[in-house]
Amino acid sequence: MLKKRIIPKFLLSDGRLVKGVRFHENFREAGNPVTTAKVYDSYGVDELIFLDIQATLKSQATMVDVIERAARDIFMPFTAGGGVRSHADVNRLLRAGADKVSVNTAAVERPHFVKEAARSFGDQCITVAIDYRRRPDGTHRVWTHGGHRETDLDPLEWALRMQDASCGEILLCSIDRDGTMEGYDLDMIAKASEALEVPVIASSGAGSLDDCADALNAGASAIAIASLFLFTDHSPIKVRSALFSRGLNVRASTSSRN
Amino acid sequence: MGNVRSVYNALDALGQDAVVTADPKEIANSDRVILPGVGAFGDAMDNLRQRGLIEVLSREVLQEKKPFLGICLGMQLLAMSSTEHGEHPGLGWFDASVVRFGLPKNGYKVPHMGWNDITPRLDHPLLRGLKEGQFVFYFVHSFHVTCRNPADVAASCDYGYPFTAAVARDNIFATQFHPEKSQDNGLQVLRNFAEWRP
Amino acid sequence: MRYCTNCIYPETQDTIMFDAQGTCSVCQQIEFRDENIDWTERRKELDALVAQYRGRGQYDCIVPFSGGKDSTFQAWYVVKELGLRPLLVRFDHWFYRPLVHENNTRTLKILGVEMLNFTPNWHVVRELMLESLTRRGDFCWHCHTGVYAYPMQVAIRYDTPLIIWGESLAEYMSFYSYDEMEEVDEKRFNRAMNLGMTADDMYEFLGGRVERRDLLPFTYPDRKDLMRIKCRSVCLGSYIKWDTKKNVEIIKRELGWEGQPVEGIPPQYDYEKVECMMQGVRDYLKFIKRGFGRTNHLANIDIRNKRMSREEGWEMAQEYDGKRPASLDFFLDFLQISEEEFLELAMKHQVSPHEHKIEFVKDGAPLPDMNQWDRTLIEKPVGPPRDKKGKVKTYI
Secondary structure, eight states, X not given: OOOBEEEEEEEEETTEEEEEETTTEXXXXXXXXHHHHHHHHHHTOSOEEEEESSOSHHHHXXXXXXXXXXXXXXXXXXXXXSSOOSHHHHHHHHHHTOSEEEESHHHHHOXXXXXXXXXXXXXXXXXXXXXXXXXXXXXXXXXXXXXXXXXXXXXXXXXXXXXXXXXXXXXXXXXXXTTTOSOOOHHHHHHHHXXXXXXXXXXXXXXXXXXXXXXXXXXXXXXXXXXXXXXXXXXXXXXXXXXXXXXXXXXXXXXXXX | OHHHHHHHHHHHHTTOOOOOOOOHHHHHHOSSEXXXXXXXXXXXXXXXXHTTHHHHHIIIIIISOOOEEEEEHHHHTTSSEEOTTSOEEOOOSSSEEEEEOOOOTTTOOSSEEEEXXXXXXXXXXXXXXXXXXXXXXXXXXXXXXXXXXGGGEEEEEEESEEEEEEEEETTEEEESSOGGGXXXXXXXXXXXXXXXXX | OOBOSSSOOBTTSTTOOBOTTSOBHHHHHHHHHHHTOOHHHHHHHHHHHHHTTTTSSSOSEEEEOOSSHHHHHHHHIIIIISOOOEEEEEEOOSOBOHHHHHHHHHHHHHHTOEEEEEOOOHHHHHHHHHHHHHHHSOOXXXXXXXXXXXXXXXXXXXXXXXXXXXXXXXXXXXXXXTTSOOBOSHHHIIIIISTTOOHHHHHHHTTTSSOGGGGGGGSOOOHXXXXXXXXXXXXXXXXXXXXXXXXXXXXXXXXXXXXXXXTXXXXXXXXXTTTBTTHHHHHHHHHHHHSOOHHHHHHHXXXXXXXXXXXXXXXXXXXXXXXXXXXHHHHHHHHTOOHHHHHHHHHHTOOTTOOOOGGGOOBOOOOTTGGGSXXXXXXXXXXXXXXXXXXXXXXX
């Protein structure tokens, strides 16, 4: 049976891993991206996500270097993104060794970007990252530019449009919950998983083993985790063995092969 | 492309001497051939045709019997045809077709993306060295191969219904999953391929 | 909290999984060890392995050695049973108790072996302990990385490709299973030893308080260097059936090895972790985070080996686990933090669903040798500059 995926999500800034809260607050050092990638490969996580949160020309070059070095040592799937604006950007990351490229702002600004990229590079390899916030009236809006600009798009409608544009999966990030470790946005995860045919990666808010189980039970195909791995003693092996014991279908065995 | 580089990196880590090439002469001079396809079926066939690779692959694999490994699209291309973005003929090495997953909406996402168990149908040298519980590999695809000859199926996988996860015949082996992205289990398949004397 | 139905491991134990009957994966591994492995065959495999290395260089193999019960047994077995000439490599984590030196003196004299001792810089060690405690609620990073990385560096330096470690991790945890031959390599180092933090990470975390070269003793060597010497790094416990109690009898008899009291465990286990001053603090932290301590672990070994009932084990753990160790005072002095800060850090790292009840904690008795422990205080502050209240920084 297809396993639910556990995916560490790593943010890069100046070539180092960092992690903040709600995208802009309380950034903390989180280590060296290449050696950390090796560590998480050893843990047998299912995939990795690397996002460049600076999205400058220089930081994109650093990202390519990180991906190239990581790809020499780890033999597992990973997604790269952050500031991807053109086909050349997609191509560069794929050539460096990424399997999937995550796109956010460019997809909003240029309606055909995802469709064309999917056509050129394959249907599966474009992941659309949707960063969203809840408004006081209870509706939600998609934000772009690393959580700096609000759009008038509803995240669910936007996700459906991106599915029609042949994206491979949706990475759903709640800016309000990001880094808070107070639990995933289960309502949105359930609605998106129900509405979409493509897989949904739930991101933002994992703070306990139960949170992880809840997001998967809400319908997510995968959970992305950052703070829980980076700042606590919950290794991915702990998370997936706990999920297994809770009856979830994750890739777990006592063999070091997984 | 991503997975060409990854296949190369994995072989390098296993201490194998590999080259990435589209040059018929280099393919003719090699001891074994891996075809890791990426992108859409029709484009990939056009590329093989334009670069003159169909003849060299047929000669080296079907006549010279060099060990051959196809990965993902590199397996699908061995079929007679695919319906991805229109009807396209394939290499036709296997009596098989490539179709999109036809699945009920509830619970089954397409693409089939992530780690899934395979069930070996043959005791094949490329699947040796793996124990029970280790036949778990990484998949990412929306189309899958349907074999008309059950004897060609080396392994199957279940996603809503059983589909072909690997095909094999003589010196040919091909996988829908990505051994180069399947950590130790995948590296074992690549190591087996590097040592395979069909 | 959910517990194994066979032993008394709770669900907060890292790595374990429960099957449909509620039995934990470690109990299943031990059943596999006892019923499915042909240990005579495994021992033959060991003989065949070591035959390739005997007499090849200055040393036949390296035995990473602390002087505790397991590594003393390894050294004895390698010399007396396998007839090898080992180099013992000892990484001094700074907390060896006085008795260890006496034991080691006897062991080295009787066995007639050479030993290399390495002591890292105490200033660097303190920084690593505080950073590791802050990030993971576990201060042992410097020890667990040094103990597993440094002997590999020595293997390269002395061109001695065979390294023989002790028991398999499958004996106590589910990082590995008994049906595989566990290689003590970088994957295992990353998976089970370094708390998910490499020396490269630590260098960045410490923000210039140490130099990169200060961290070399804790850095796993390059894969290519290990490939060049064709390194094999194996567990003795993959080849011989591990029985701690029997091993302890052997080293007591053959090497005059002695045990001593340890904080938080019953006196009859006077062989368990006798080497480390900070064992009590480590186990206390584990209790705060995960709700069980070392007596739980010891009871489980006896339950799985059918020497104790589950009920007896439960009662024993209730009595001994979770006391505030007297050694905590030493620890707080070393790291220049208050008990409140220590507890705050520990509580932030609790693993759900465990909830620590601090009001029920009783004081543990001091150890008889504590008056011999070094208390040298150094003026140099540890950690990053603190906030106005002088508190250490936390990450969550």
